[in-house]
């Protein structure tokens with residue numbers, strides 16, 4: 397969406413079209429993220445006076461090493477975890493807020509249409525995408541509302557499908573785009589949005605942890621972002637290179653909530669049921685020095 401806005405800012409005369417598989421922009425964006433506002437300031441200088449619904453200035457940072465019985469708060473917050481000047485946002489709400497601004501600049505947004513394959517010239521050049529057929533029954537037959545997918549051709553096609561996008565994967569393979577690069581590593585993030593009793597949150601507080609419930613051979617860590625209205629975004633990220641085939645990424649996430657005594661989790665979130673649970677793959681290059689759970 398940011399790319400579409402920028403293109404129109406640079407050249408209002410070109411035609412820019414965004415295809416989004418979700419029924420509305422932002423509906424398939426899962427992350428409650430801490431973002432650096434610099435790029436947004438450059439793209440839309442007035443955004444701070446009209447912020448998206450979830451947008452909390454980052455406050456205090458904490459970094460914990462958790463154990464089964466509690467945890468130790470690090471006296472030093474690693475550089476990559478220092479969030480002064482950043483904002484905790486819901487990326488879904490942020491994208492939904494960007495969509496009308498893009499449309500106001502003339503960007504055409506087609507929500508509810510998934511690109512199924514890329515179109516190519518004889519020499520392999522990408523010419524656009526083909527939208528998937530709609531109205532196909534499980535057995536492959538056409539339902540009454542069947543509509544054949546159309547081709548959308550463009551001078552430039554930008555794929556922004558997120559981690560492990562299937563069109564991107566095919567192009568990487570076809571054109572060897574990853575040649576000479578480090579292999580991509582993947583994690584899976586389990587995120588919950590908690591409504592906690594009054595007085596347990598400090599809006600803007602950001603807590604990251606390493607250690608328990610992951611064992612010493614498994615890469616993983618938690619994040620906890622204190623929002624407004626007594627809400628907390630709480631999550632656990634597990635590296636997908638775990639050796640134990642029985643490992644279930646959701647399990648450390650729920651175990652992590654049971655840690656006792658001094659952990660930040662028990663203080664803020666204990667005994668409150670999760671309001672929403674969502675999971676999504678996350679791609680990132682690991683910060684090897686700090687084994688950063690948020691891939692920042």
Ligand SMILES: Cc1cc2nc3c(=O)[nH]c(=O)nc-3n(C[C@H](O)[C@H](O)[C@H](O)COP(=O)(O)OP(=O)(O)OC[C@H]3O[C@@H](n4cnc5c(N)ncnc54)[C@H](O)[C@@H]3O)c2cc1C
Pocket residue numbers: 415416417418422424425426427428429430431487509510511512556557558559561563585586587631675676677678679690692
């Ligand atoms: C729980 C969690 C917490 C995170 N926390 C942070 C954080 O604190 N800080 C941080 O920097 N990052 C964080 N991340 C990572 C960050 O959210 C992602 O890196 C980022 O959202 C990726 O942006 P993207 O635009 O590449 O893809 P996405 O945000 O995944 O957007 C892809 C879009 O493309 C659409 N799409 C996909 N395929 C198609 C198709 N074939 N046709 C049409 N539309 C399609 C999707 O519906 C979606 O709207 C977190 C991620 C998770 C899951």
